[in-house]
Amino acid sequence: MTPIRLIAVVLLSLLPVSVLSQGAQVGFGTLQPDPDAPVEVTAENLSVNQNDGTALFTGDVIVGQGEMRLSAPRVLVVYAKDRSEIARLEARGGVTLVSGAEAAEGDSADYDVEAGIIVMTGNVLLTQGGSALTADKMVADLNEGTAQMTGRVKTVLQTSDDSE
Numbered sequence: 001m002t003p004i005r006l007i008a009v010v011l012l013s014l015l016p017v018s019v020l021s022q023g024a025q026v027g028f029g030t031l032q033p034d035p036d037a038p039v040e041v042t043a044e045n046l047s048v049n050q051n052d053g054t055a056l057f058t059g060d061v062i063v064g065q066g067e068m069r070l071s072a073p074r075v076l077v078v079y080a081k082d083r084s085e086i087a088r089l090e091a092r093g094g095v096t097l098v099s100g101a102e103a104a105e106g107d108s109a110d111y112d113v114e115a116g117i118i119v120m121t122g123n124v125l126l127t128q129g130g131s132a133l134t135a136d137k138m139v140a141d142l143n144e145g146t147a148q149m150t151g152r153v154k155t156v157l158q159t160s161d162d163s164e
Helices: 003-022
Strands: 024-027 039-042 045-049 054-065 068-079 086-099 102-112 117-128 131-141 146-150 154-156
Touching (some): 054 086
Antiparallel strands (some): 039 054, 045 054, 102 117, 131 154
16 A cells, blocks of 8 residues: 555544544535525425414425425425515425535425525435535535534545556
C-alpha cells in the first residue's frame, strides 16, 4: 500500500469518529429553490380548516416546488396569518425529500417555506451519490445548499481505486 493510500485510509477511518462526536456539515440540494414557484400538492384526501388556516393532505401525498419533491403519507399545510401564502409544511409518517441527485428520508419533516429551511427528524438517511449519512436530525438550508446532521451521525464514504 502506498503512503498516500495509507494516509487516505487512516483519514477516512477517522472521519466517522469525528462525525459521530460533533455532527456533520454537508452539502445538500444542488438546485436553488424558487420561493416564488408554486407549491403543487397531490394526495388521496384533503381536509381544509378555515378557522386555523390549515389544509391536511393524506394518502400518498406528493409536494413539489420547482425541482424539489417531498412525499409522505400525511402533510399539513399551514398558511400565513393573512392566508395569502403557505408559511410551512409539516410532513409525518415517513418522509422522502429529493433535491437534484440527493435524497433524504426521515420519520418527519417541517419545511419553513419562506426561510427555505427543512428540519427532518427520526432515522434520517441522506444519500449523495454512493455516500450515505444517517443521523437523528438534519437541518437543510436550501438557500445555502447545506445541511447539518446531528445526533448519532454515521457515514459511509465510497472511495475509488484508481490504481487498478
